[in-house]
Amino acid sequence: MTEQSIPMIDLFAGCGGMTSGFVAAEGYQPVMAVEWDLHAAATYAANFGEDHMRWADIATIPNDEVPPADLIIGGPPCQGFSALGAQDVHDPRNKLWQEYIRFVRHAAPKVFVIENVDRFLASGEFALLESEARPGGLLEEYVLTVALLLAADFGVPQRRKRAIVIGSRIGEIPVPAPTHARSGDLPRWHSVRDVLTGLPEHPTRTTLPLSRVEVFGTEVPGRFKSEDLHIGRNPTPLSLRRYRAVPPGGGRFDLPYELMPRCWQEKKTGTTDVMGRMRWDEPSLTIRTEFYKPEKGRYLHPQWEPGDDGHRVDRPITHLEAARLQTFDDTFEWCGTKIQVAKQIGNAVPPMLAKALAQHIKPYLTGVESTRSRCALCPE
Template identity: 70%
Template sequence: MLSMIDLFAGCGGMTSGFAKAGYTPVLAVEWNHHAAATYAANFGEDHIRHTDIATIRDKDIPQADVIVGGPPCQGFSNLGSRNIDDPRNSLWREYLRFVRRANPSVFVIENVDRFLTSSEFALLKDEIDGYHLSAGILHAADFGVPQRRRRAIVIGSRIGPIPLPTPTHDRWHPVRAVLDGLPERPATTALPATGTDFLGTRVPGVYKSADLHIGRNPTPLSLRRYRHIPPGGGRFDLPVELMPRCWREKKTGTTDVMGRLRWDQPSLTVRTEFYKPEKGRYLHPQWEPGEHGHRVDRPITHLEAARLQSFPDEFRWCGTKVEIARQIGNAVPPQLARSIAEHLRPYLTGGAPTVPTCPLCHTFE
């Protein structure tokens, strides 16, 4: 039995993958209450702490075999201001405090790819003692996630060098693997009116995955725009009269804005506002040419985004629609986490390496 601590745990994407690989969480820390409630709904309230990580005392940090976590990355992300003085960037120091106290055999840091070239990562390498570091970029699609998502992974080991895992899949799973068969027309635009007490406060939920298949009410103008976007297309496929002025004047860049997914390819990165096509390539992939071609003109639903992130359908959710979308977009894909967990196991136990079970592979055999 291998124990783990999940820091900046979010809704539990990393814990989900590690738990599938047989690890037992003994502590998780998450500041956002709705995300912490989702974590508790799936993994129990006994070990989740809904608080600022800096308030947890050293004496309350348990020993663990592994620590995982992704310190907030707003200062490193291409989408952020990339302000190195952003106080959220220094939260990796809290991560190191937990490492020093819990004394894990291995720790794993997950972050945006720019993290590896940041001055903060250079400082981290200078401050960590007794651990051999391996760092690089992993592509989620190489590990069975139907999504193009590049993430920086750092593995620290005090039991000898541990390389990053090598890809487990020689072919990528397409969008069709997880979206095909779901109702094309969501029956509702609202989550069920229910609430639950978690961690001392009432939150919306608990919702089953099926509850997350919710639509939106796009304007007539939005619907007219959607109909012009073919699979793999984007804002450049719109007639000039349907383009807002900012798009007419900006003739380069942002190619995935107002984009449509392809059935036969993985999605692009699922971010926190996947329900807004103007934010990325989030339109449903069903589109046929011709005036009467069969088209599904809507953005993907929360359930579809969760599946693209490789969350299992048995996962449960808490929060508002916006909060759950943030949880989905910010999460480490559980299938990627499981691949990392399975890769670490033989180094931690002396056992034989195993290949993580992929729930989608049988679809294409």
């Protein structure tokens, strides 16, 4: 650790999307990361080192093993809050934010950052979190700033809304200002075209290489490089006919009646983005954990031209394309099966959004005026 580095703990670290952004902002040094999922922890270790990664249930880590740090980051599991889940207020995963608070109490950071789904801000758990920042609460030293950020506003080619809570005991830290916009004076939102152009339209593999690596004393699939993740599927002829019928921005309602499964034939309303196709010149919608299934969202490749002879790419996006839309660098390495890697990609905080937060927070932690680094996707 250098003399000027900011010691940082990443809780519920996943594969390391948030750490990736903070490390890219320079000046931050991870001193501990905690993740219970073996393959996500292995991916983190492959990119940032095994020495400080704790593959464990956060509740099993004793207080005396929590190191001091100037910053804690992380996103407690969101399934209990997510609109896609059962929204069970008694879901035990909702209580994991209390473990986050325990780490804050013992590491005594100057600043902490919590990331979660947008519905978190309307949850009872968030109300309890706010109450802990009042006089007499466990976080009474901290001033909270709450924001709902759109990832596209910070250089991510994806319309992904995330709740951000910044807690500070060194003075209030305001909401970061957008760096990009749909229109106006700021640089334009980045599009699907910006990150998918140049990749082969037709992947030659449907499986990951048969390689394994030892981590935490056990073997896991990996380490996979970016080119290993450009893998396709083997859709049925019926699926291909469905894909071909969907234009950019379209979805299941564009299918001819005879190509609809019975449940869609009988349901005339509802979600419009399933079996959807991306648009080249817009950000994607949220990349979730099953992006390789078009029936789960707008995940079809954007290339589509009208007419019987129009040039079309009739497949869902690959793992590599999803990772790029999440703004993972091609140098990032991955561990796990296809399904496990997809889960890591979809659950991650986009590194470019994390980097924007890191750049915004740094001057408050160091007392030095920030110099914003160039957006990796923007032209010189």
